[in-house]
Amino acid sequence: MKSFFLNQSSAKEEMKAILAGGYKSPIVGSGKVSTTHIKAYSAEKCAVxxxxxxxxxxxxxxxxxxxxxxxxxxxxxxxxxxxxxxxxxxxxxxxxxxxxxxxxxxxxxxxxxxxxxxxxxxxxxxxAEPGDLVDEDFARIMASVWMKKKGKRPDAKEYGCLVHMAREAPVGWAPDIFSTVLENWSEFCAGMKLAIFMAANSEGDHFDPDPAHFNEKFLPSPHIPTIRRFWHVAMEYHLMRMQDEGLEAWGV
Incomplete structure (x- = not known):
């Protein structure tokens, strides 16, 4: 997976500069970094x-x-x-x-x-043993998060996106990554903007190797297929925020 924030020396600071430089959104992020679901998952694994x-x-x-x-x-x-x-x-x-x-x-x-x-x-x-969850279990948690945030359940296509996101995330972390993105949509879009810029000026990304297909975009509110398309950005954004908050995250 290409890293847009953490493994390139200037990318993290560049994203912060985008945010500080007036990148506007109709939605003001709450700034919250979710760890609720990984804590619940960890507790369930220890349940008897x-x-x-x-x-x-x-x-x-x-x-x-x-x-x-x-x-x-x-x-x-x-x-x-x-x-x-x-x-x-x-x-x-x-x-x-x-x-x-x-x-x-x-x-x-x-x-x-x-x-x-x-x-x-x-x-x-x-x-099943305690904590023995599959991708669909985590996707159902994410669907509940979406329902609480948007007032409607994901449709079949959106639910499929959630399953794939759960499959690609470190085990147990997908619901928190998803929650953090929903709470900070403007900031996620800033990261997406940076990812699109980098892909358009290099060799695309792991989804599409053609840089000509990358054009700047912005959506005024959370959109599950877009989060799925830029899930690598979501994971790195959540990890960056965890590190900034001094919280323990996967692989750190």
């Missing part, structure tokens, strides 16, 4: 789930059913092995409604992921 012996009969039944399906009918997705059946299937087997299936699944050491298989909504379940 209830042991099998402490599960009630219905919880044990779902746990056993998922464990059996993972072995007999494994479904591979996001680097994990799942049981791929509908919520109605689990509800029928347990003699409960689908809402109860969701509640039971959340109360025991299972992870879930929903996707469409052959046009039908399917819930993937797997036995």
């Amino acid at each position: 789930h209830r042991t099998y012996e402490k599960l009630n009969p219905r919880e044990r039944a779902l746990f056993d059913l998922v464990s059996s399906l993972v072995k007999s009918e494994p479904f591979h997705a996001s680097g994990r092995t799942w049981a791929a059946r509908s919520q109605a299937f689990y509800a029928d087997k347990l003699g409960v409604c689908t809402d109860q299936v969701r509640r039971i699944a959340k109360s025991i050491p299972l992870r879930s992921m929903t996707l469409l298989l052959e046009g039908k909504r399917c819930v993937l379940l797997r036995v």
